Each structure stands twice: as C-alpha cells, then as structure tokens.
Amino acid sequence: xxxxxxxxxxxxxxxxxxxxxxxxxxxxxxxxxxxxxxxxxxxxxxxxxxxxxxxxxxxxxxxxxxxxxx
Numbered sequence: 001x002x003x004x005x006x007x008x009x010x011x012x013x014x015x016x017x018x019x020x021x022x023x024x025x026x027x028x029x030x031x032x033x034x035x036x037x038x039x040x041x042x043x044x045x046x047x048x049x050x051x052x053x054x055x056x057x058x059x060x061x062x063x064x065x066x067x068x069x070x
Contacts, residue, residue: 001063004028004056012053018067019047026060 004010006026021030023039030037030045032052039045039062047064054062 001061002054003061004054004059006056006058006060009053009055012051014051015047015049016066017069020065021045021047021054022063022065024061024063026056026058028060028062029055029057031055 001024002010004026012031021028021039021044023041023043023045025041028039030039030047030052031054032048032050035048037045038057
C-alpha cells in the first residue's frame with residue numbers, strides 16, 4: 001500500500017515489471033510520457049512498462065501489486 005497526500009507524487013521511475021495499481025481512496029493520475037490516466041476509488045490501472053510517475057490529486061491510498069518472475 002502507498003499513501004500520498006494531495007499534491008504529492010512519486011517521481012518518474014522504471015517499471016517494476018508486470019504491475020497493477022488499485023485506487024482504494026482519493027484520486028490519482030498515472031503519467032507515462034504524454035499519456036495520462038486518472039484513477040478513482042475502485043479503479044484498477046495497469047502500470048505501463050515504460051518510465052512513469054504517480055500524482056495524488058486528493059489524499060490517496062493505492063495498492064500496488066507486482067508479479068515477480070522466477
């Protein structure tokens with residue numbers, strides 16, 4: 001779980017592999033290059049395989065799930 005205050009962000013970073021982000025509370029924006037996806041409670045977002053960032057529009061809590069390859 002990741003909690004972010006409104007207006008804060010996770011700076012651009014590499015993709016962890018196959019991953020999803022479920023918005024539990026608040027609103028977030030997932031950004032990859034020129035692409036932007038808005039998420040609200042209940043939304044399940046696929047993390048792009050490219051560098052990306054996450055911005056909190058409101059105080060937010062998200063659940064990050066990463067599939068580890070063996």
